[in-house]
Amino acid sequence: MRYTEYTPCEALKPFIKTYYLFETDGEGLYEDTAFATGCMEVMFNMSTNKWQSRSDNQFVDHAPIELWGQVIQPLSFRTTGKSSMLGARFHAHTSSFLLEEGISLFNDHISNLADIMGNSVQHLHERLLNTPTLLERLLLLDQFFINRLAKREKVSNKIQLLSAASSQIQQREGILDVADLATRYGISSRYLHKLFVQHVGLSPKLYQKIHRFQQSLMLLNKGADSLTTIAYQAGYSDQSHFIRDFKSFTHKLPSEFSTLSATAILVSPCK
Incomplete structure (x- = not known):
């Protein structure tokens, strides 16, 4: 698995946190779990292999153009073989410049963005697939989102x-x-x-809760001395509060952190 981030143009920096390329190699199965970050994302499948995520105890296929709503509960996803996803991660408060619907409608769902935005985003995907270099693809994303931003001045x-x-x-x-x-x-x-x-897509209190959770992930990854230290540095009232919140977002204990996700730290907004 390879995950690489790229910076959007200056005009989009207040709205788009990062572009990224997520790639897998080989013939085997790649599985991982996504956790709450407080950010929504759009992903374009740049390969022929399908991605799937777990829904109602079974894995379902993703559309070629994915809209990831706010992930609150752990979300398992997978693919097989060589694949490539080109994505854009928004700041917590800015995905509404892309979407007219209430953002909370998309919580804990991966939706087909083409069903929401129609021909414009389908045409963008076709151009991305037919564009040979990554730099040119990133410029296409810049152009698309700048045009969208101009149409959403009222927000x-x-x-x-x-x-x-x-x-x-x-x-x-x-x-x-x-x-x-x-x-x-x-x-x-x-x-x-x-x-x-x-x-x-979140209440102010849930947004704060997710931000603290992400801070705790970074502290765990850095090998903080104790759970009490992590709880204090991440802003929790005590260790039990930290453990309770951690379990609510991962369904696991902090001591199991190393087995949670290969990408949790890579995609964290707190890194």
Whole structure:
């Protein structure tokens, strides 16, 4: 497995966290598990091999153009043989510049983006497949997303507010006071909650919970001294709080971290 990230153009940096190429080699089965990151993604299958994910205790085929909603519960996925996926990962608060529907509708689902966006994204996929170099493909992605951004100017003010609010949430320790955060921006807590659900797909408190979980993954990967140390550094109230949250996102204990996922650290927004 190879995972490589690429930087979008300057105009898209506030909206797209990274482009990436995810590749597998060989004839065997590749399996992994995705965990909550707080970010949505779009992936284009650049090979003929299909990807699958587990749904209702069985594996189902993915469409050639995938929209990954907010992953909250662990999501198992797999492919066989040599494959290549070209993807774009959005910031937590910016996927609504691409989609007009409420973002929370896509939570814990991998959807066919062509069913949502129609011919424009299908045409982009065809051009990507017929373009020989990676650099040219990345330029096509830039062009597509810039055009989309120009059509969605009406959400720009909300995205700016959510950018500031999500940054504040990342810096908070202890229990998040949503009312206090809303007051900072001159809006009601109910409206802030509504904005997060519509444009991030998560409530403010769940977003904070996922951010802490991702911080704990990075600390585990670095070999932090103890679970108590990790809990403190990631902003949990105590070790039991950390373990409880960790299990809710992985269905496993922190001590089992090394066996969880080959890509969990590579795709973490906290790395």
